[in-house]
Amino acid sequence: MSDDIFALLEPAITERLGAVFRQSEEYKQAVAEESAVFEQLREGLTEEQKKQLDEYFTLLNATAAVCERLTYRQGMKDLAAFGVSLLRSK
Numbered sequence: 390m391s392d393d394i395f396a397l398l399e400p401a402i403t404e405r406l407g408a409v410f411r412q413s414e415e416y417k418q419a420v421a422e423e424s425a426v427f428e429q430l431r432e433g434l435t436e437e438q439k440k441q442l443d444e445y446f447t448l449l450n451a452t453a454a455v456c457e458r459l460t461y462r463q464g465m466k467d468l469a470a471f472g473v474s475l476l477r478s479k
Contacts, residue, residue: 395462402461 410416427446431439 395465398465399458 431442434442
């Protein structure tokens, strides 16, 4: 599948995944726990250290988002290839 197709589908996929996350109690619990630990880490830090910690987690989340997007795209490519191979085998 062409990357152009994925570029067209990505906004809709992102919107749908956001809805799935918002409805997931498991996700909400994980975010709450993450936030609590993050705030504990920030306690007692200087303003400069807080900025560095915030920047680190911003970049960490950006990296995770890239990994998730690449994984999702690869899964779509694999599913499409699987579907094509099933059609060809008939």
